[in-house]
Each structure stands twice: as structure tokens, then as C-alpha cells.
Amino acid sequence: MSFVTVDNVFQSYGTRPILERVSVEVKEGEFISIVGASGCGKSTFLRLLLAQETPSRGEIRVAGQPPAREPGLDRGVVFQKYSVFPHMTVRENVVAGESLRRPWGRFFGKEKVEARKRADETLARIGLDHVADAYPATLSGGMQQRLAIGQALAARPRILLLDEPFGALDPGTRLSMHDFLQDLRRDTGMTVFMVTHDLSEGFKLGDRVLVFDKPRWDPHDPNAYGATITYDFDARNGGIPYQTIEEDTHVLRPA
Amino acid sequence: MRWINRRPGAALAAFLALVPFALALAAYMIGSDMRLAVNPSDKLLPAPSSIVDTALRLFTEPDRRSGRILLWHDTLASLQRLALGVGISAGLATAFGLLIGLLPHVRATLAGFVGVLSMIPPLAVLPILFIVFGLGELSKVVLIVIGILPFLIRDLSQRVLEIPREMIVKAETLGASTSVIALRVALPQLMPRLLQAVRLSLGPAWLFLIAAEAIASDQGLGYRIFLVRRYLAMDVILTYVAWITLLAVIMDLALRALSRRAFRWTETAL
Numbered sequence: 409m410s411f412v413t414v415d416n417v418f419q420s421y422g423t424r425p426i427l428e429r430v431s432v433e434v435k436e437g438e439f440i441s442i443v444g445a446s447g448c449g450k451s452t453f454l455r456l457l458l459a460q461e462t463p464s465r466g467e468i469r470v471a472g473q474p475p476a477r478e479p480g481l482d483r484g485v486v487f488q489k490y491s492v493f494p495h496m497t498v499r500e501n502v503v504a505g506e507s508l509r510r511p512w513g514r515f516f517g518k519e520k521v522e523a524r525k526r527a528d529e530t531l532a533r534i535g536l537d538h539v540a541d542a543y544p545a546t547l548s549g550g551m552q553q554r555l556a557i558g559q560a561l562a563a564r565p566r567i568l569l570l571d572e573p574f575g576a577l578d579p580g581t582r583l584s585m586h587d588f589l590q591d592l593r594r595d596t597g598m599t600v601f602m603v604t605h606d607l608s609e610g611f612k613l614g615d616r617v618l619v620f621d622k623p624r625w626d627p628h629d630p631n632a633y634g635a636t637i638t639y640d641f642d643a644r645n646g647g648i649p650y651q652t653i654e655e656d657t658h659v660l661r662p663a
Numbered sequence: 664m665r666w667i668n669r670r671p672g673a674a675l676a677a678f679l680a681l682v683p684f685a686l687a688l689a690a691y692m693i694g695s696d697m698r699l700a701v702n703p704s705d706k707l708l709p710a711p712s713s714i715v716d717t718a719l720r721l722f723t724e725p726d727r728r729s730g731r732i733l734l735w736h737d738t739l740a741s742l743q744r745l746a747l748g749v750g751i752s753a754g755l756a757t758a759f760g761l762l763i764g765l766l767p768h769v770r771a772t773l774a775g776f777v778g779v780l781s782m783i784p785p786l787a788v789l790p791i792l793f794i795v796f797g798l799g800e801l802s803k804v805v806l807i808v809i810g811i812l813p814f815l816i817r818d819l820s821q822r823v824l825e826i827p828r829e830m831i832v833k834a835e836t837l838g839a840s841t842s843v844i845a846l847r848v849a850l851p852q853l854m855p856r857l858l859q860a861v862r863l864s865l866g867p868a869w870l871f872l873i874a875a876e877a878i879a880s881d882q883g884l885g886y887r888i889f890l891v892r893r894y895l896a897m898d899v900i901l902t903y904v905a906w907i908t909l910l911a912v913i914m915d916l917a918l919r920a921l922s923r924r925a926f927r928w929t930e931t932a933l
């Protein structure tokens with residue numbers, strides 16, 4: 409059964425089409441990697457999924473609900489930057505994941521103590537307990553992204569949207585972030601959409617890899633047409649679906 | 664080595680910073696000496712020693728008629744007006760800055776209006792203020808507010824607009840309502856900028872204060888300066904000017920120290 413249904417979505421800015429005829433169905437708990445050339449509309453697609461923008465045509469439904477009109481609790485997001493609140497300490501950032509929905513955006517009394525305890529558990533889990541009282545500006549890029557993910561998860565969204573979350577990290581930190589994300593996913597079973605420029609990252613983490621590209625191309629006017637999903641790979645088993653090799657050969661196996 | 668890459672050491676930098684002050688003082692002393700040599704009763708450029716004498720008298724000796732030390736009295740009156748004017752402006756500007764920066768409907772309604780308001784020369788409406796609010800405290804405070812509020816609103820609403828959209832969207836995905844976004848996300852990030860904007864607007868605030876006091880008042884630093892002008896009491900005027908400058912410098916430094924202390928999170932990565 410389809411959990412996220414994208415039905416014939418078009419998006420244009422002014423007269424310039426960015427996305428056209430985008431349709432895809434995603435099951436609950438799937439991890440979708442999104443790749444494509446720079447500027448082809450991947451972030452735009454995430455903004456549509458987030459309901460930060462409404463498509464000019466078509467609609468996106470989650471769990472059969474009517475299309476959302478603005479971002480809300482069911483969709484969490486981690487951008488490449490600016491995903492944590494600089495004026496809150498690391499712990500306050502995680503607590504904010506639960507408390508911002510309250511009338512004053514805060515917890516009081518006993519609730520506050522409990523929320524802080526839960527936040528400390530989350531921090532221990534994402535390996536940030538030693539900097540709980542520091543401000544994000546003093547953290548490294550990898551730590552900030554971990555915090556952003558921890559904060560988004562504290563709100564318990566059903567869908568997590570990641571826009572090049574590890575784009576600015578060095579390869580070593582990236583690998584540990586992959587482990588971190590895979591662990592989280594195993595535990596929460598969330599539906600994830602992740603935009604990445606790194607194909608191997610997309611195939612390693614994703615169950616499916618969606619490729620955005622322009623199917624039609626006007627050489628006189630490169631902006632005349634929008635992009636759509638041109639490939640939808642099954643990425644389980646490292647992208648070799650139904651080709652699991654039975655006998656012992658010397659073919660290189662995907663990691 | 665290029666000049667853009669040469670830097671003075673700490674000692675040289677301190678010395679260089681003092682040079683313009685020393686030069687200005689020396690120029691004044693020479694000018695004063697020259698005039699006093701020609702005419703010992705010259706009032707235009709009194710000798711530094713006589714200014715110091717006057718200053719001591721102004722700061723310590725009570726007025727014969729009222730029995731009060733006028734300088735402290737004037738200072739208190741002026742600072743009260745200044746604090747009220749700047750405080751009210753800062754409060755209003757924070758509220759309007761948040762509303763204009765966050766709510767497209769308010770922005771569409773008010774942005775143009777505030778832009779036009781800020782073009783009105785405040786001193787030109789001073790007579791209207793005196794007519795409407797009388798010659799009392801109110802008109803002086805209102806002049807300061809009118810003088811700096813449009814700038815503060817424009818500056819702060821711009822700052823709110825500069826908060827990365829990603830951060831606001833993130834708060835939305837955590838379930839924050841408009842008011843929670845205003846109070847928990849935008850307002851705290853606006854505070855350091857508010858202090859900065861207030862620092863910038865203190866100069867104009869003093870200007871409007873002294874202008875209002877000069878025209879209609881019976882106490883205050885600006886009033887006193889314009890009063891003693893009639894007697895060409897340069898020593899008194901210079902003492903007051905130096906005192907006002909000192910007050911302004913102290914306020915500026917205090918605001919800077921406050922914003923460093925209160926907003927530790929603005930410090931960048933170590």
C-alpha cells in the first residue's frame with residue numbers, strides 16, 4: 409500500500425518549469441535516495457514533500473490524507489545548514505523538538521525535568537552528551553548535523569526529509585553518519601527521503617534511488633522543460649536486484 | 664610588504680589611537696594661548712585650566728538660588744528623557760519588527776508606511792509636538808521616539824527577514840505556531856541585533872533630545888548649554904559637551920559589553 413503518493417506533480421517558478429509530470433509511490437518505511445544534476449529541482453521536490461510550497465499542478469498525499477498546506481509535525485526535515493537553533497544549547501535544541509508544539513513553546517515543572525531527561529538519553533545515543541550545554545556554533549559540522557537529526561527525530565515525524573545532510577562533511581565523518589542513520593532507521597522504521605550528490609551514498613543507504621533529469625531538452629532554450637523522475641532503481645542489495653549471485657565467482661561484490 | 668598587510672603591534676596601536684586626541688588637545692591649547700595672549704579676558708577659547716576649574720565648580724557646587732547642583736540635576740532630567748524615548752522605541756520596534764518580518768499581511772500593510780514615515784525630518788514636526796503634547800516631558804520623549812522608531816523598525820524587521828527560511832521551516836516541522844516561532848525562534852535571535860540597533864540610534868537620540876531641550880525646557884543638558892550660550896560661557900558649554908560625550912561613550916561601551924555577555928551563543932566556533 410502506498411504511504412506517500414505523488415501524483416502528476418508540476419512545479420514552475422514564474423514561467424519557468426522546474427518539475428514536470430513527477431509521479432511516485434512510496435511505501436511506509438522505505439528509504440528513498442534522490443540524485444540528479446545540480447539545479448534540476450531536487451530541493452524543490454523536497455520542499456513540495458514538506459508542503460513548504462504547493463505544486464502548480466498535481467498533488468502529494470501522505471497516508472491518504474488531503475494534501476498538506478504547510479509544514480507540520482508529520483514531516484521532519486534536516487537541511488544542509490541552518491537546521492538547528494543557534495541561540496539554544498545542544499540540550500535545549502533537542503528539548504525544542506518536543507516542546508515547540510506547546511502553546512508557549514516550552515515545558516514547565518515536572519514535564520520539563522522529564523523532557524530534559526529524555527533529551528539527555530537522545531544525546532547519549534547520538535554521541536553528543538559531552539557537549540549538552542554548548543551552543544551549536546562551537547560544534548563541528550558533523551556534530552551539528554547529528555544534532556539536527558536528533559532534534560528532528562525528537563518530534564517523532566512519520567517522514568524524514570534530508571537535503572544533502574552530509575554534503576559538507578569529510579569522508580570519515582560521512583561514514584560514521586551513515587552508520588548512525590542506518591541504526592536510527594532500524595529502530596524507528598521511518599520513511600526517509602534523502603537528496604544526495606553522492607551516488608554510492610544513495611545506493612548504500614537507500615531502498616530505492618530516484619534519478620531526476622530532464623527527459624526533453626531544447627538546445628536553444630535549456631530552461632524550456634522541467635525535470636522528472638527518469639529512473640527508479642531498486643537499491644536493495646547495493647542496487648543489484650534479483651541478481652544476487654548464488655555461486656562463488658570472481659565478480660566484485662557490492663559492499 | 665603591502666601596506667594592507669602591515670599591522671601595528673599592541674603598543675603602537677594604542678599610541679596611534681591616542682595621537683588624534685593629543686593633536687586635537689594641542690591645537691586647542693595653542694589656539695587658546697594665542698587668543699589669551701592678545702586679550703586676557705577672551706571668552707571664546709578659555710584655557711584648559713580654567714575649564715577644569717569650571718568643571719569642578721559645576722560638578723560640586725550647588726546653585727545659589729535653588730540650592731541644587733545643576734549639572735547633576737540636568738543630567739538626571741536628560742537621561743530620564745533619553746531612557747524613556749529609547750526604551751519605548753526599542754520595545755515598539757521589537758514588536759513591529761517581529762510582526763512585519765514574520766507576517767506577510769502586516770508587512771504588506773505597514774512596510775511602505777514605515778518607509779515613508781522614516782523620510783519625515785523629525786525636527787520639522789517638533790512644533791507640532793509642542794502644540795499637541797505641550798511643552799512638558801511628553802513632547803521631548805515623543806520627539807526621540809519619532810526620531811528613531813522608524814529606523815529601528817526598518818532595521819529590526821529586516822533582521823527578522825534575514826533569519827534563514829530553513830530555520831523557520833524547521834520550527835514549523837516541530838509543530839511551532841506563529842506565536843511560538845515569534846517568541847522562541849525569532850525574538851531571541853533578534854535581541855543581539857536590537858542592542859546593536861539601539862547603539863546606532865543613540866547618536867540621533869541625543870540629537871533630538873538636545874534639540875527639544877534647547878527649544879523648550881527648564882532643565883536638562885541641552886537646555887543648559889543653550890541657556891549659557893547667551894553669556895558666551897564657553898567653559899560651561901565645553902564642560903557640558905565633554906560630559907555628554909562621556910555619557911554617550913559609557914552607554915555605548917555598556918551596551919557592547921552587555922551584548923557580549925548576554926548572547927554567548929553568537930560567538931563563533933573556537
Ligand SMILES: Nc1ncnc2c1ncn2[C@@H]1O[C@H](COP(=O)(O)OP(=O)(O)OP(=O)(O)O)[C@@H](O)[C@H]1O
Nearest residue numbers: 421422426444445446447448449450451452453605
Ligand atoms: N523560490 C524560487 N524562485 C525561483 N526559482 C527558484 C526558486 N527555488 C529554486 N528555484 C530554481 O529552481 C531550480 C531548481 O532548484 P533546486 O534548488 O530545487 O535544485 P537542486 O536540484 O536542489 O540543486 P542543487 O543540487 O544545486 O541543490 C534552480 O534553477 C533554482 O534557481
Ligand SMILES: [Mg+2]
Nearest residue numbers: 450451452571
Ligand atoms: Mg538542492
